[in-house]
Amino acid sequence: MTDQSAPLTLFNSLTRALEPFVPVHPGEARVYSCGPTVYNYPHIGNMRAYVFADVLGRTLSWKGYALTHVINITDVGHLTDDADAGEDKLEKAAKANAQSIWDIARHYTQAYWADIAALNIRQPAHWSIATDYVPAMIEFAQSIADKHCYELPGGLYFDVSTVADYGKLARAATDEGEGRIEQVEGKRHQADFAIWRKTPPGETRQMEWDSPWGRGAPGWHLECSVMSGKLLGFPFDIHTGGIDHREIHHPNEIAQNQAFCCAGSLTDPANSGARMWMHNNFLVERSGKMSKSSGEFLRLQLLIDKGYHPLAYRLLCLQAHYRSELEFSWEGLGAALTRLKRLVMAVAQLKERAEPGVDVSGWQAHAKLAPLVARFDAAIAEDLNTAVALTVLDEAVALKKIDPALKLAAIGAFDSVLGLNLLTLSRTDLRLRPKAATVTEDEIAQKIAARHEARAIKDFAQSDALRDELAAQGVDAMDGDPLGWDWRLG
Numbered sequence: 001m002t003d004q005s006a007p008l009t010l011f012n013s014l015t016r017a018l019e020p021f022v023p024v025h026p027g028e029a030r031v032y033s034c035g036p037t038v039y040n041y042p043h044i045g046n047m048r049a050y051v052f053a054d055v056l057g058r059t060l061s062w063k064g065y066a067l068t069h070v071i072n073i074t075d076v077g078h079l080t081d082d083a084d085a086g087e088d089k090l091e092k093a094a095k096a097n098a099q100s101i102w103d104i105a106r107h108y109t110q111a112y113w114a115d116i117a118a119l120n121i122r123q124p125a126h127w128s129i130a131t132d133y134v135p136a137m138i139e140f141a142q143s144i145a146d147k148h149c150y151e152l153p154g155g156l157y158f159d160v161s162t163v164a165d166y167g168k169l170a171r172a173a174t175d176e177g178e179g180r181i182e183q184v185e186g187k188r189h190q191a192d193f194a195i196w197r198k199t200p201p202g203e204t205r206q207m208e209w210d211s212p213w214g215r216g217a218p219g220w221h222l223e224c225s226v227m228s229g230k231l232l233g234f235p236f237d238i239h240t241g242g243i244d245h246r247e248i249h250h251p252n253e254i255a256q257n258q259a260f261c262c263a264g265s266l267t268d269p270a271n272s273g274a275r276m277w278m279h280n281n282f283l284v285e286r287s288g289k290m291s292k293s294s295g296e297f298l299r300l301q302l303l304i305d306k307g308y309h310p311l312a313y314r315l316l317c318l319q320a321h322y323r324s325e326l327e328f329s330w331e332g333l334g335a336a337l338t339r340l341k342r343l344v345m346a347v348a349q350l351k352e353r354a355e356p357g358v359d360v361s362g363w364q365a366h367a368k369l370a371p372l373v374a375r376f377d378a379a380i381a382e383d384l385n386t387a388v389a390l391t392v393l394d395e396a397v398a399l400k401k402i403d404p405a406l407k408l409a410a411i412g413a414f415d416s417v418l419g420l421n422l423l424t425l426s427r428t429d430l431r432l433r434p435k436a437a438t439v440t441e442d443e444i445a446q447k448i449a450a451r452h453e454a455r456a457i458k459d460f461a462q463s464d465a466l467r468d469e470l471a472a473q474g475v476d477a478m479d480g481d482p483l484g485w486d487w488r489l490g
Helices: 044-062 089-097 101-118 130-148 220-232 249-261 300-305 310-318 330-353 370-381 386-398 404-418 441-456 460-472
Strands: 009-012 017-020 028-033 066-073 079-081 085-088 126-129 149-152 155-158 193-198 216-218 236-242 274-280 475-477 485-487
Touching (some): 009 274, 028 044, 028 220, 044 066, 044 236, 044 274, 044 300, 044 310, 066 101, 085 089, 101 300, 126 130, 126 220, 130 149, 130 155, 130 193, 130 216, 193 220, 216 220, 220 236, 236 249, 310 330, 310 386, 330 404, 370 404, 386 404, 441 460, 441 475
Parallel strands (some): 028 066, 028 236, 236 274
Antiparallel strands (some): 149 155, 475 485
C-alpha cells in the first residue's frame, strides 16, 4: 500500500505523546530494535517485543516507506542485573554449562531465530552482532571520553551530569530517572554507568579485548549506541524495545548518543539519536513462569509442545494494544487458536470458490471493500491499533455477495500487516501433536473411520462410544469441520 490516507501517528515514550510520523529521510523509515541477550532461551514475554516491532515495520511498509530495520544480538557485556551490576550473562552461562561462551551465544541465537521464524516475524535488514562491533565501540568511547567520562579501577564510567535532561525517558516515581543503580566506590553520581569494564586482576574472561582503559569488555549500553549509529545514522526514525528498557538501558543509550553527536537538550527528540522511542508493555503470567529463573519458564517451544500453533500466540498479542499490559493464560491462548482456525477455514472456503484468472486489480475501490480498507488503515495508523484492525479483518471475511477472489485480495492485504499467514496456513498446519499425547494418528484415523461407519448405519451408541474413547485420549471428533478431528488442548 502506498496511498493510504490516514496519517500515521505513534506514541513517543520520550515526549509521552502521540506524534505524526515524519521520516528523517523522505520515503524511508529506519528502525532499531533492542534484541536479545543470547545466554538463554527467550520466553514468550520477550517475544512480544518482536511481534510489536514486526507490526510496526509492516505498518511502515503498508504506508509505502522503504524500511530498514536493525535488530541486535547481544553476545557480550549484558550483566545479570540490568542496573549495571553483577556478572556478564554470557560468561555466567558459559561457566554454568561448562561450554565455550561462543557456543552458548551461537546456540541461543539460533533458538531465538527459530522463534522469530515460527512467529512469522519478517527478517530485518541487519542482524547486528555485538562482538562484531567491539573496535567501533572502543572508537566511540574514545570520542566521548575526554568530555563525558572518567576512569575508576573497574573501568571507564559515563558522567550523566555532562548531558542535558538525563533520565527524561525514564518514568520512576519521582519522574527524574531510575534510581536502582549499583553503588560503585568512586562514582561521581549514583546513575553514572560503565562504558568499558576492566577485567578484574587475576581473572580471565572468555571475551575480552585490549582498550585504552585496560583489557576488558564493553558496557551493555554502549553496544546499541554504536550499532544503531553505524547502521542507520544519527538521527534515525524509531528505536523500539520492551518497557523494561525505558528505565535504565535506553536513558543511558540516549546519554551516549547525545555525547557522541554533541547534541543538546532533549526538547528536540532527535538529539536522543532517534526521533521516536517506542516501548511495548509487559506480558503478565500470574504463576510467575515468565521469569527465566523459574526453571521451566514459558518458552514458545512449550506452547508448541502443548499443541498450540505459534501463530495463535501472535494473534493473542495482536488482540491487545502493544502499550497495554497483556495477561497470558492457557484459556486465552486456546481462544486465540480457535479464532485463528476459523479465519483459516474461511480462507480455505474462499479459495475453493474463487475462480482462476479473476482480475483483482483495483479491489480497494470495490464499494463493499473501500470502507473496510479505510477503517483498517485508520486503525493501524492510530498507534498500531491491531485489536481494531482484527475486527475489520473479521468483517471482510464475513462480507456477503462479493467475488471470493476480491475478498482474498483484501484479506491478503490486511494480513500483510497482521502477519498471520492466512493465505498459506492450513487447518492441518494448526493441528500440532501435543508432546504428551500417547495415541498415534493412525490409531485416531482408524477410530474416526469406525465412527463414520457406525454413524452411517445409525449405530449412534457405538458412534458415541468411539467419540468418548477419542476424547479420553485427548482427541476431539469434529463432525462440522472438514479436518474431522483435532487434539483436545488444555
